[in-house]
Structures are given as C-alpha cells and as structure tokens.
Ligand code: FES
C-alpha cells in the first residue's frame with residue numbers, strides 16, 4: 411500500500427542523517443513541496459518590500475510565490491495593507507501588473523471593484539440578496555519592520571515582539587525606515603528553492619566560486635582565519651552599537667516568536683564597501699559618520715536576508731515558483747537623500763552582487779542537475795556549512811510536524 415503524504419515525509423525525515431545534505435526526494439517530491447508551502451511559506455513572515463516603493467495613496471506592488479499573489483497597497487488613510495490578489499466573484503487575479511497606482515482595485519474580468527482597504531464597493535447586476543459586505547478581499551497580515559514590509563498569510567502569525575525589541579537600535583542606526591530602493595533584480599533559478607537558500611547560508615563555496623566576493627569579504631577565508639579577523643574586528647569596535655550579536659535564528663528562536671539574527675563581519679584589507687576594489691559607492695546610511703570596514707548580516711524570519719554595508723544595503727529573498735524552480739530577488743537600497751547619477755552610479759552599486767548572484771544561479775542550477783541524478787547520495791557537510799545545518803535541522807522539524 412502506498413504511504414500517505416505525511417508518513418512518506420516522516421520516513422524521509424527520520425532516515426535523514428545529521429551532517430549530510432538532504433536526500434533527493436526533498437528536492438524533487440511534490441508532496442514534500444506542498445508540505446513546505448503549507449508549513450513554511452503560509453505560516454511565516456515573508457519580506458515583501460519597502461515602504462519607499464509605495465509612497466503615495468493607491469501605490470501598490472504584488473508579491474508572488476507558488477500559486478499565490480498578494481497586493482500590497484497604500485490605503486486612503488496612508489496605511490500599508492495587503493490583500494490576496496484573488497477576486498471574490500469567480501477568482502480572477504485583480505492586479506496584473508507587478509506595480510502601479512490605482513484609486514480602487516478593479517477586477518479586469520467582470521469589473522467588480524474594491525477600495526484600497528479591500529472592501530467590495532461595486533458589483534453590477536447582482537441578486538437582491540447579495541451582500542457586498544461579505545465579499546471583501548481576503549486580508550493578509552502586514553508588519554512594518556524598519557520600513558520593510560513583511561506579510562504573513564497565516565491567521566495566527568509568529569510573534570515579532572522579541573525581534574522588534576532587539577533590532578530597533580539596528581533599524582534606527584542604519585536609517586532603514588527612510589532608505590530608498592535604488593534597484594531590484596529577479597534571478598529565475600531552475601532549482602528547488604532549498605538549494606538556493608542553502609547556498610546563501612554557507613561560504614564554503616565563496617572562495618572557489620566567487621572571486622569578486624572573496625577579494626572583499628573575510629568570510630570567504632577558512633574558519634580559523636575568519637574567526638581571528640572577526641575577533642580582532644569586534645574587539646577594536648567594542649561598545650559600538652553596530653557590533654551587537656543576536657542569535658535567535660531557526661531553533662534558537664523562542665517558541666511562538668519569529669526567528670532573527672544579526673552580526674557584523676570584517677571586510678578584507680582596506681575595503682570599505684561591497685564594490686569593485688572595496689571603494690565607497692554611495693553616501694553613508696542613516697546616522698553613520700564613518701566607514702568601519704565591515705558589513706552586517708541580518709536575517710528576519712527564516713527566508714529573508716539583508717546585507718548592510720556602511721553605504722548601501724541589499725535584501726535577498728528566495729521564493730518557490732514550483733518544486734523545481736525558484737526566484738532569487740535582490741534589492742539594493744541607499745540613503746534616502748542619495749541622488750542617482752550624482753551620489754551613486756547604479757552599475758557601480760550593483761556590480762558585486764549582480765556578478766555574485768549570476769554565479770550563484772549557475773552553481774545552484776548545476777547542483778540541482780547533480781541532485782537529479784540516480785547516483786546522487788547525501789554528502790557530508792563541512793565545518794563552513796554550520797549555518798546551513800541549523801537551517802536543515804529547523805526545516806526537518808517543521809516538515810515532519
Ligand atoms: S472574476 Fe472578478 S469580477 Fe468576475
């Protein structure tokens with residue numbers, strides 16, 4: 411008799427060895443994929459965008475993964491709200507563009523119209539007993555964290571209380587509320603989303619695969635050399651609020667709280683920023699007065715990552731399109747007062763992480779090709795893949811329950 415979906419996943423999880431990459435089925439099986447969507451993507455806070463993307467009433471953008479689409483909009487009252495992009499008549503997508511500005515949200519199919527709060531305001535030729543008040547758009551939870559818009563599709567989202575308290579100083583220090591989006595790029599990767607996330611979580615591949623990154627970041631060095639550089643860097647900057655260390659990621663998060671992580675790492679030699687030659691590429695962020703030769707790693711929730719240099723910040727997110735395809739979205743942020751072409755050049759700002767993400771796309775795609783082979787077996791992880799191991803431990807706990 412065929413195993414049920416949950417028995418199949420249980421068996422996969424209990425036979426998975428700690429310290430090894432995942433078994434093939436985790437990257438290919440559609441039941442595993444459906445369980446991940448339900449237990450991870452529909453349950454946790456996901457990074458949708460930044461308030462600077464929708465400054466005016468009616469401005470909106472859509473946020474999509476798997477079969478889902480969410481409209482994130484600035485309402486008449488100036489609030490940020492989110493609604494499912496699913497018409498309450500017969501289900502059509504309402505907003506078809508990725509971003510825009512609208513006075514109301516009108517379905518292109520039969521023209522039902524919703525206000526920016528998601529309430530149905532007009533529907534033609536409906537029966538007398540039809541109640542418009544019962545046909546508003548499905549609401550989606552929204553949280554603003556340092557100007558970043560997070561959404562959660564669960565009716566009972568994880569708490570953000572600890573995260574808000576611990577990260578407030580960091581949000582303020584780098585002026586995250588008032589940054590502006592300078593550029594965003596989407597990289598479609600023909601691979602399971604976990605291969606993309608795992609790749610981002612380890613720097614074992616940095617030296618062989620990212621020549622450009624490895625010339626700037628100490629993280630690409632061996633663990634011993636990196637730890638020594640990091641200790642020295644932290645000691646010389648003791649008491650500086652940029653150098654707090656917060657480890658509440660994955661299993662280290664308290665029950666019911668969303669996970670997060672923050673730390674600051676040294677760059678190499680005299681590098682000041684993540685750019686060609688380590689040269690500054692934009693005005694300093696927030697209230698910063700000088701460069702310290704470091705970069706901060708920030709994780710909010712299990713799937714949203716930020717890298718903060720002193721003069722610009724990047725966000726990364728990895729979203730599944732289907733079991734064997736995902737998207738890596740990278741955004742570049744600069745100080746709110748920076749003027750494109752005068753204070754920064756887009757090609758200089760985006761060079762390092764465009765070239766690095768292009769290389770990652772190729773690595774991840776080739777990884778999936780090998781994982782698809784009949785000869786693939788889970789392989790032993792290195793000492794430089796411990797963060798990835800934390801993610802895998804957390805992931806296995808989530809999909810089994
Ligand atoms: S499906 Fe939207 S108005 Fe008919």
Ligand SMILES: [Fe+2]
Nearest residue numbers: 609615620770
């Ligand atoms: Fe990489």
